[in-house]
Amino acid sequence: xxxKALSGSRGYWIWITxxxxxxxxxxxxxxRQLDYGLGITGMSRDISWxxxxxxxxxxxxxxxSAVMLVLPYYLHDYKAFGRITVLGxxxxxxxxxxxxxxxxxxxxxxxxxxxxxxxPNPKSVLFWDMVVLTGYLLINIVTGWxxxxxxxxxxxxxxxxxxLIYLSIPWxxxxxxxxxxxxxxxxGRGFWLTAIMAPRFLASAFASGPALLIIVCxxxxxxxxxxxxxxxxxxxxxxxxxxxxVSIFFVLVELFTVFYSGLPEHKEPFVYLFAGLNGHTNLVxxxxxxxxxxxxxxxILIIPAARMKSDWLxxxxxxxxxxxxxxxxxxxxxxxxxxxxxxxxxxYVPTGAEIAITMGVWALGFLILTAFYKIFAAVxxxxxxxxxxxxxxx
Amino acid sequence: xxxxRRDFLKTAGVTLLTLVFPGIFSPxxxxxxxxxxxxxxxxxxxxxxxxxxxxxxxxxxxxxxxADCRDCMVACHALHNVPDFGNPKDEIKWIxxxxxxxxxxxxxxxxxxxxxxxxxxxxxxxxxENPPCVRVCPTGATFQRAxxxxxxDYHRCIGCRFCMAxxxxxxxxxxxxxARSHISELxxxxxxxxxxxxxxxxxxEERLSKxxxxxxxxxxxxxxxxFGDVEDPLSEIRLILEKRFSLRRRSHLGAGxxxxxxx
Numbered sequence: 146x147x148x149k150a151l152s153g154s155r156g157y158w159i160w161i162t163x164x165x166x167x168x169x170x171x172x173x174x175x176x177r178q179l180d181y182g183l184g185i186t187g188m189s190r191d192i193s194w195x196x197x198x199x200x201x202x203x204x205x206x207x208x209x210s211a212v213m214l215v216l217p218y219y220l221h222d223y224k225a226f227g228r229i230t231v232l233g234x235x236x237x238x239x240x241x242x243x244x245x246x247x248x249x250x251x252x253x254x255x256x257x258x259x260x261x262x263x264x265p266n267p268k269s270v271l272f273w274d275m276v277v278l279t280g281y282l283l284i285n286i287v288t289g290w291x292x293x294x295x296x297x298x299x300x301x302x303x304x305x306x307x308x309l310i311y312l313s314i315p316w317x318x319x320x321x322x323x324x325x326x327x328x329x330x331x332x333g334r335g336f337w338l339t340a341i342m343a344p345r346f347l348a349s350a351f352a353s354g355p356a357l358l359i360i361v362c363x364x365x366x367x368x369x370x371x372x373x374x375x376x377x378x379x380x381x382x383x384x385x386x387x388x389x390x391v392s393i394f395f396v397l398v399e400l401f402t403v404f405y406s407g408l409p410e411h412k413e414p415f416v417y418l419f420a421g422l423n424g425h426t427n428l429v430x431x432x433x434x435x436x437x438x439x440x441x442x443x444x445i446l447i448i449p450a451a452r453m454k455s456d457w458l459x460x461x462x463x464x465x466x467x468x469x470x471x472x473x474x475x476x477x478x479x480x481x482x483x484x485x486x487x488x489x490x491x492x493y494v495p496t497g498a499e500i501a502i503t504m505g506v507w508a509l510g511f512l513i514l515t516a517f518y519k520i521f522a523a524v525x526x527x528x529x530x531x532x533x534x535x536x537x538x539x
Numbered sequence: 540x541x542x543x544r545r546d547f548l549k550t551a552g553v554t555l556l557t558l559v560f561p562g563i564f565s566p567x568x569x570x571x572x573x574x575x576x577x578x579x580x581x582x583x584x585x586x587x588x589x590x591x592x593x594x595x596x597x598x599x600x601x602x603x604x605x606a607d608c609r610d611c612m613v614a615c616h617a618l619h620n621v622p623d624f625g626n627p628k629d630e631i632k633w634i635x636x637x638x639x640x641x642x643x644x645x646x647x648x649x650x651x652x653x654x655x656x657x658x659x660x661x662x663x664x665x666x667x668e669n670p671p672c673v674r675v676c677p678t679g680a681t682f683q684r685a686x687x688x689x690x691x692d693y694h695r696c697i698g699c700r701f702c703m704a705x706x707x708x709x710x711x712x713x714x715x716x717x718a719r720s721h722i723s724e725l726x727x728x729x730x731x732x733x734x735x736x737x738x739x740x741x742x743x744e745e746r747l748s749k750x751x752x753x754x755x756x757x758x759x760x761x762x763x764x765x766f767g768d769v770e771d772p773l774s775e776i777r778l779i780l781e782k783r784f785s786l787r788r789r790s791h792l793g794a795g796x797x798x799x800x801x802x
Contacts, residue, residue: 182734183698184715189628193703193713253698253713253735260678260697271677271701332671332792333707409644486709486789487662488641491627 146294149523150516156368160515164508171505174498175250183253186499191485194251194478196495196503201247203353203473204510205324206346208240208281210354212317213384219310225376228525231296232358232373234289235517237317241282243510250502270326277320284313289517297524321346328481335410336481339402345395346473351388353469355381356462361518363459371522382458386446389465393439414480417490422483427492431471438468587750592768594668594687595742596797597756598776598785601660603763604636611661612636614758615740620731622721631712633740634663634755642800646786660800661755661764664689664710664740665788668795672702672711681737687797688742696736703737707792711739742766769797 153161178185188195214233217223249255265272288310295302325343332338359381362373403411416422418432445451445461452458484490495503615621615634622631639658640647647656666689673683680695681702703711717734725731729745732738743753751757756764767776776799785799 182714182716184629184734188713188715190630190712191627191709193700248699251699253700253737254696254733257678257695257697260680260695264678264680264695266677266679268674269677269701270675271699275677327701331675331705331707332794333789334704481704486707487637488644489709 146297146520146524147516149520153519157515157519161512164512164515167508168505168512171502171508174501175505177498178250178502179255183251185496187493187495189491189493191489191491192479192482192493194482195493196474196499197247197251199474199478200503200506201244201251202324202346202477203470204240204244204247205278205321206350206469206473207354207357208237208244208278208285209317209321209347209350210358211237211285212314213351213355213381213388214358215310215317216314217380219307220314223380225374225380229358229362229373229377231289231293231521232361232518234285234292234313235521236354236358236361236514237285238282238289239510239514239517241278241285241320242513243506244278245282246506246509247503250506270323270330274320274323274327277316277323281313281316281320284309284316288313293521293524296528299528318347321350328477333486334481335408336414336483338411339399341395341399345392345399348388348392348395349469349473352385352392352465355385355388356465359385359462360459360466363455365518365522369518369522371525378455378458379453382446382452382462385462385465386443386452389439389443389446392469393443414483417483418476418480423490425483425490425492427494428476428479432476435468435471435476438464438471442468589748590750590752591747592686593770594768594797595666595747596687596767596769596776596799597742597753598765598779598799598801599660600763600765600801601639601658602654602802603761604659604661605761606659608761609636610758610760611755611764614754615743617724618726618743618754619729619741620718620722620726622718623723624716624718624721629715631714631718631738633712633738634661636661642788643786645789655802662708662710662788663755663798664742665708665794665796665798666740666742668797669793671705671707671794675701675705677701684744688744689739690741690744691736691738693730693732693736693738698735698737700737707789707794708796711737713737 174185186195186197211233214226214230218226218230249258252258261272261275267273288306291306292302322343325346328334328337329339329342359378362378362381365371366373400415403415406412413422417425418428420426421429442461442464445457445464452461479493482493612632612634616623616632619633621633624630636659639656639660642660642662666687668687670681670683670689672681673689676682677699678695678697680692680697681689682692683689698713700713703713714732714734714736719731722731743751743755746753753764753766756766765776765779767774769776769780771777779801780799783801785801787796787799790796
């Protein structure tokens with residue numbers, strides 16, 4: 146099946162070349178980081194996590210969101226998703242690979258990464274995060290690949306795949322919950338110390354992941370010779386709308402507690418985010434952009450007439466994706482360190498090398514995703530042209 | 540350098556032997572139960588006794604610290620090969636001074652007495668009773684000894700910096716770049732750290748094991764630092780804590796810091 150990723154139109158190869166170039170540039174800068182140390186990034190003594198860990202956190206959400214396709218199809222027998230559950234599973238696979246890579250490039254001593262397995266500390270949330278992420282990666286590789294192979298050969302999938310798919314549903318919830326626990330279990334960081342962290346993570350994930358899937362489905366429909374079906378896309382749009390509403394609600398709930406209680410340790414990072422603290426305002430424009438995009442997208446998505454138009458839908462989904470990328474990819478990690486335990490406010494600006502490495506990891510993730518989706522579209526195309534539009538039930 | 544056939548055979552032979560009889564070639568003391576806290580009986584007179592405790596702690600009388608004194612910091616950083624990069628981004632520090640308002644933000648207000656707000660207490664790792672950094676470390680590279688000292692294994696640390704996020708005191712530093720060229724005078728009796736690992740104050744465990752007090756305590760001419768076993772009712776630190784009012788940094792977080800600030 147893999148060979149199907151090796152033939153494509155000119156546009157396909159331009160896209161592949163672009164991604165590959167970005168990956169090579171990122172790899173080059175990673176070599177420089179290995180040589181110089183993490184000092185090549187904008188991270189500092191006070192702000193000791195930055196862009197890498199933020200991308201990791203955001204992408205865990207994207208990976209978890211595959212459950213939004215799997216759950217309606219397998220638990221509620223929602224047929225419209227039958228054609229695209231595999232898209233969700235492959236999205237999960239490439240997102241988890243990016244997650245693991247982002248943690249890896251963030252390590253000060255990557256050569257010792259196996260110490261996590263050689264000397265595991267079961268009290269560490271990071272250890273458990275590694276366990277759930279690896280498990281989730283394996284589950285999705287197996288289910289995605291087996292189902293696609295069976296679809297291609299027009300045979301029903303083996304029976305043993307069903308329990309694995311059911312397992313993937315709570316497992317998807319677990320990866321984002323455990324990732325939230327990395328933050329919400331630290332006594333000294335008021336910004337993160339909130340039980341709403343895991344629910345907030347999940348809500349924003351179930352908005353941003355399906356939003357990305359809709360964008361991908363619209364791209365595949367226009368250029369990829371694969372139509373997911375209007376019904377499936379509209380159902381996804383409703384999922385995004387609900388998850389977005391819940392996510393905004395969770396943020397507002399958090400803002401109430403923080404500002405009505407007025408507890409300084411909880412309030413200061415939020416003031417830094419939305420108004421700036423002691424003249425430090427780096428993230429303020431980003432956060433307001435994120436907020437405006439989220440509300441605009443919500444308006445578009447809850448008006449049926451707007452949601453039905455694919456241009457408006459695409460715009461709303463891009464807005465959701467950018468909004469949550471900003472919220473989690475920039476606004477979640479850094480403010481946890483502001484102000485520092487000793488009241489210091491130092492701002493964080495990622496360096497060029499750091500951005501290049503980040504883009505390199507994204508490019509590699511999208512290379513893998515593109516290859517998967519190319520194979521998927523090719524398999525579906527050969528089936529559909531053969532006149533077989535019936536979906537095989539699992 | 541080329542390896543001759545003869546050398547290769549020799550090395551291969553010895554390696555094979557160690558595989559068959561591992562006991563023969565293992566270095567002296569490699570077996571766990573040959574390591575004792577103290578020296579063997581017949582050596583006791585010629586070796587200094589290590590200082591031991593149930594829980595090591597320090598009391599800091601910041602009022603005794605002269606305004607621009609950096610003696611403790613200089614002694615510690617020189618002894619432990621702490622580099623000086625000259626910028627706050629890459630900065631590595633084990634003990635340093637901070638404004639009272641930043642050390643105890645909840646214990647001061649707009650009308651606090653100058654005698655308090657003018658203080659610049661030294662801060663360092665609190666060697667917490669219930670250390671969040673140890674809890675979060677995925678590899679056990681940072682761990683707590685039976686006597687309470689929170690230690691770093693520089694050879695196990697993967698540099699994930701979870702401990703830096705977890706520490707409520709900002710006591711930890713990351714080696715963001717190679718430090719060795721930024722050490723003014725190398726102390727060959729203490730290891731330098733490779734880039735990519737986290738480090739912090741170790742309560743001078745290497746000195747305690749030789750029967751010496753921590754370097755900062757020894758360097759302090761004002762006797763502002765009192766080090767001892769807080770579980771020993773007759774220790775100096777315990778007597779001071781019973782006599783004087785003391786504060787601990789962010790004690791409401793439940794980490795149980797073991798640096799006590801006397802007021």
